[in-house]
Amino acid sequence: MTAILIDGFPPTEADLHYLALVNYGAYTSFRVEDGGVRGLEHHLGRLDAYAVALFGEPVGEGALRAHVCAALSDRRDAWLRVSLFSPEIWSRTPSARVRPRVMTSLSAPPPPLATSVRLQVQTYAREEAHIKHTAIYGLIRARRLAREAGLDDALFADADGVISEGSSWNIGFLSGDTVVWPQAPMLAGVTQILIDRGLAGVGMTSVTRPVRTADLDAFDGAFLCNSATPACPITAIDGHAFQTSPEVIERLAAAWASNRPEPIQAR
Template sequence: MRIEVDGRPPTADDLQTVLPAYGHFTAMQVRSGRTRGLALHLARLDAATRELFGDGLDGDLVRTRIRHALKDGPADASVRVHVYWPDGSDAATLLVTVRPPAPPAHGPQSLMSVSHLRPGAHIKHLGGFGQTYYGRLARREGFDDALLTGPGGVVTEGGITNIGFFDGTSVIWPDAPHLAGITMQLLEPRLPDIGIASRHAPVHLKDVAGYAAVLVTNSHGVARVGRIDDIVLPTGDDVVAAVRELYESVPWDAI
């Protein structure tokens, strides 16, 4: 793994800045210096920086920092951009990590429902103890990840994914506190191109068996959900395959 802080190897002072873990980030898959949904990543970083720190973040600076971290490295990588704002500073600090590329999403996934709502769910913020705790717990119980739910069994999102429920005509994204993932944002306006509507509505655990297909999305791609708790779900292979193909047709943007 390669780590840079403001374009250089981190110093001890830099580590003091990032240790409090108050900040936000975005995660992307990079292939040959390109990523999908670059404008959405930059908009996410700018909006969260304004909300958390009261000022915006220059997208060109972000791109410069990513390109520098990728320089002389592998053409394909998993990249994260973390944003901090040290007390007394007049500018944000950017930490960029470069890791080996993530494998494509695969399925079917199994999810264990847990009662947990992320604070500030619309922000991809740091310090996600709850997600990590419940994700590890789910894996110990034989599941792939956790499914976060709120009062009354309302479904919100996966531990590190968005989740969509296909009712035969539409993909329904839970209308509950969640992070609008980049993959979900790329799919929503494109789903009608393959004859599938997209909408947001409440989804409850007690109803999940009634959907024709369930899928999860994140930067790794699109995967089918085969089981939630002890409920075995319909395969919906054709629908999930069509959505996956649609996502894979999204063009890559030069960083």
Template sequence: MAELNGRPADADALRALGLTNYGHFTTMRVEDGRVRGLELHLERLARDCRTVFGVELDLERVRGYARRAVAGHGGALVVRVTVFDPDLDLGRPAAPASPQVLVTHRPAAAWPLPPLRARTVPYVRDTPRVKHVGLFGALHARRTAQLAGFDDALFTGEGELVSEGGTWNAGFVDADGTVVWPEAEVLPGVTQALLQRSGEHRTAPITATEARGMAAAFATNTAFGVRAVSGIDDASLPPEHPVLAALRARYLALPGEPL
């Protein structure tokens, strides 16, 4: 079910989103009506709405629409809140906007997911710090990796510096057991931010060669939490490193906020 401003979404509004492909979103894992990092998800929506549309977003209204959408649904859900303007004019995108709130959901996968193997693919997302709906480049990179026999893409930029995955933040564990995040223009992930708050870490430029030589690697996003990366290109990495187990336990222990 897709709900636009708390009511079933009509085909015209969804057609407008599909044809213009201009908007932004956040994706949350809802368990028993609670969300880890809800405050960060709402901050993202407000920040991106100012960037994409130049207006303030009513966050209490957003929460109300999300609560309505999940009411009566048991188990864990992945809820996506998309903000877009059905009346956006392709010829005049700078005109005053009236963004609307679309809420969709699906059953969440059981944790933990199996480790993934990533292939480095040269790609830098448009406006990388905004979680926007323009997913063509990321999905094309993912498709390229999968056609080569991998599960997903790990993006690289200038100087073969790694940045992020198709829909996830990349993290690494160095030889000293320290968590290292790539120093690059990436989407600030909610799961990443929660882990950074709860433990020691550092940020540094990481080349693809250095990434392949790390003690361990992992992916983070709201849908799957902390997921091991068992290989990058032709290099294998240990999926059961103790630091990864500690990261998973730390994340799972975080209390969710009521939606």
């Protein structure tokens, strides 16, 4: 069961009416582990930046932490999505500058996306790619089309073959002990940030540069990552097969795990 609160209270009929009709907002989601969250400051920081970008006013880190604590109550392990919206914004009246409302959705932690994936390249880019916004029609449609084609998920690239991100995750390519992160309009995921921060501790480094579909032969492997999936090997992109080393995936997971969960309590 998913438990939903809006500004700390159960949603009203008016809240649900608005949310059913208007898809304007942003969110972040993460796993709660023994009362803490890996990369919590990044999650809350980007959510407050989204509040300013989309609504004109911040929520504030202290208020966001308080809403997370209220959603969790006495739970120590969970999956939490924190979303921003405002019933003052409609398609005909979009101009309100307002502090957004905060919706929390609490559920059991999900399993990782997969233990390995085969990807279909699709020419696509999310609107406002640097924002984790709620307009996810294109993402669901992309994953659906990939599965109808007999693959697992979709990898996005532009018309020139420059790779950006996946349907709900970031991608990294492997060249020896170096992770190559694509440089393109995309969402810099918190899990990507945490892996990158921990690479030195597992004897690896990283670079960020444009990666094209024509470059795939140059890499030893590839992986995807998001908050539910620290590192998952990619076994194929279209017709190109990868033999991604399990040992490297373990090192990437260790780099992520080196970032200890941060306490949630309001400061």
